[in-house]
Amino acid sequence: MPVVTATLTLRTSGNGDTVDLTGDLARAVGESGLMDGVATLFIGGSTAGITTIEFEPGAVGDLQDVFEEIAPQNRDWRHHQRWGDRNGHSHVRSALLGPSLSVPFVSQELTLGTWQQVVLVDFDDRARNREVVVQIIGE
Amino acid sequence: MPVVTATLTLRTSGNGDTVDLTGDLARAVGESGLMDGVATLFIGGSTAGITTIEFEPGAVGDLQDVFEEIAPQNRDWRHHQRWGDRNGHSHVRSALLGPSLSVPFVSQELTLGTWQQVVLVDFDDRARNREVVVQIIGE
Amino acid sequence: MPVVTATLTLRTSGNGDTVDLTGDLARAVGESGLMDGVATLFIGGSTAGITTIEFEPGAVGDLQDVFEEIAPQNRDWRHHQRWGDRNGHSHVRSALLGPSLSVPFVSQELTLGTWQQVVLVDFDDRARNREVVVQIIGE
Numbered sequence: 001m002p003v004v005t006a007t008l009t010l011r012t013s014g015n016g017d018t019v020d021l022t023g024d025l026a027r028a029v030g031e032s033g034l035m036d037g038v039a040t041l042f043i044g045g046s047t048a049g050i051t052t053i054e055f056e057p058g059a060v061g062d063l064q065d066v067f068e069e070i071a072p073q074n075r076d077w078r079h080h081q082r083w084g085d086r087n088g089h090s091h092v093r094s095a096l097l098g099p100s101l102s103v104p105f106v107s108q109e110l111t112l113g114t115w116q117q118v119v120l121v122d123f124d125d126r127a128r129n130r131e132v133v134v135q136i137i138g139e
Numbered sequence: 140m141p142v143v144t145a146t147l148t149l150r151t152s153g154n155g156d157t158v159d160l161t162g163d164l165a166r167a168v169g170e171s172g173l174m175d176g177v178a179t180l181f182i183g184g185s186t187a188g189i190t191t192i193e194f195e196p197g198a199v200g201d202l203q204d205v206f207e208e209i210a211p212q213n214r215d216w217r218h219h220q221r222w223g224d225r226n227g228h229s230h231v232r233s234a235l236l237g238p239s240l241s242v243p244f245v246s247q248e249l250t251l252g253t254w255q256q257v258v259l260v261d262f263d264d265r266a267r268n269r270e271v272v273v274q275i276i277g278e
Numbered sequence: 279m280p281v282v283t284a285t286l287t288l289r290t291s292g293n294g295d296t297v298d299l300t301g302d303l304a305r306a307v308g309e310s311g312l313m314d315g316v317a318t319l320f321i322g323g324s325t326a327g328i329t330t331i332e333f334e335p336g337a338v339g340d341l342q343d344v345f346e347e348i349a350p351q352n353r354d355w356r357h358h359q360r361w362g363d364r365n366g367h368s369h370v371r372s373a374l375l376g377p378s379l380s381v382p383f384v385s386q387e388l389t390l391g392t393w394q395q396v397v398l399v400d401f402d403d404r405a406r407n408r409e410v411v412v413q414i415i416g417e
Contacts, residue, residue: 002141002280003175003278005245036281038318038413040177040241045252046193051373054324058357059369065356066349066370071205078204079197092201095192099255100241102318102378104413106283111411113323116377133250135177135243137276137415139281141280142314142417144384179316179380184391185332210344217343218336230337231344234329238394239380272389274316274382276415 004032008132012122016064020055022117037138042100047090047124049097055117067093090123143171147271151261155203159194161256176277181239186229186263188236194256206232229262282310286410290400294342298333300395315416320378325368325402327375333395345371368401
């Protein structure tokens with residue numbers, strides 16, 4: 001079976017909450033029965049993003065600090081003026097980080113570095129239920 | 140047929156022009172005949188990028204404002220000094236945003252959020268004809 | 279054979295060293311024997327990233343300058359306080375740029391633009407041996 005779909009469901013607190021998906025991703029690849037291929041993660045939604053980072057509070061906080069400098073929460077964003085909400089910064093940060101990530105696996109092992117984790121960063125300004133689709137293609 | 144190639148051709152005005160590709164992408168996936176898989180979009184060229192955003196003028200303008208702050212158009216870029224052109228900012232913005240995006244589809248439906256569109260952002264300093272390759276792999 | 283794995287091994291000097299992978303990538307695609315598909319590059323490690331850029335010293339230097347402004351090397355990063363090392367900026371830059379890139383190929387040709395090269399940017403603060411996995415899926 002060359003394509004296997006998994007869905008990771010999670011609850012975030014928003015406001016930059018960064019969730020380590022590595023364990024769930026590895027489990028989904030293992031359960032796919034595929035040996036070699038690529039797992040494509042995708043977050044449906046325009047206020048979150050996916051990347052990799054060394055998942056420890058220092059590096060995670062550093063990334064948040066930089067996003068606050070690049071796209072501060074308390075700016076009079078154009079998005080606010082048009083829609084009356086307060087998450088303009090969330091949209092900009094999400095577009096910059098990107099909603100998808102593709103991770104190869106070889107012999108059912110993700111090709112991550114030792115100190116590298118796959119994370120969802122939820123930039124929205126409130127708690128959210130999220131679904132990350134993992135499309136696993138291989139043989 | 141596990142791999143189907145589509146090409147989206149478009150005309151942009153450059154200077155941050157942001158084009159919604161979602162409809163054309165959905166059509167290409169539908170026409171592929173594949174049910175489940177991943178559509179990989181790629182822009183050939185080093186002065187544009189692909190991401191997702193809520194495609195409304197506010198959020199699109201906010202992203203442009205942030206790029207202007209990160210990589211301002213009117214800087215004496217090293218690229219200008221070496222090549223005599225004026226699009227150094229375009230190259231930096233393109234490298235940051237990235238030229239590719241991978242979107243899973245399930246039962247021929249893209250796994251996008253309701254307010255999430257796939258966009259090409261053309262950072263070049265002039266109008267351009269662009270071709271976005273969509274490589275659709277699945278079953 | 280629908281999945282072919284290649285590994286690109288390289289030595290970088292760190293500190294933003296930017297290495298053109300295009301030739302090795304094209305060779306790997308050619309040697310895969312696959313005609314049409316997607317090559318997914320992935321750097322295992324949390325202090326480097328992969329993107330495309332016009333590979334000339336001006337544009338490459340411009341990108342470095344912007345990263346130095348967004349995430350300066352000499353900041354008292356939280357990561358330093360927790361781990362006692364000096365590469366907090368490397369982690370932030372890597373998370374922003376992202377560790378993976380997906381490049382379609384058609385009739386064994388990468389769909390890159392004429393002035394567009396695939397590069398690894400090594401943000402670490404020291405020389406590194408790196409392995410970039412290239413997972414090639416197609417037909």
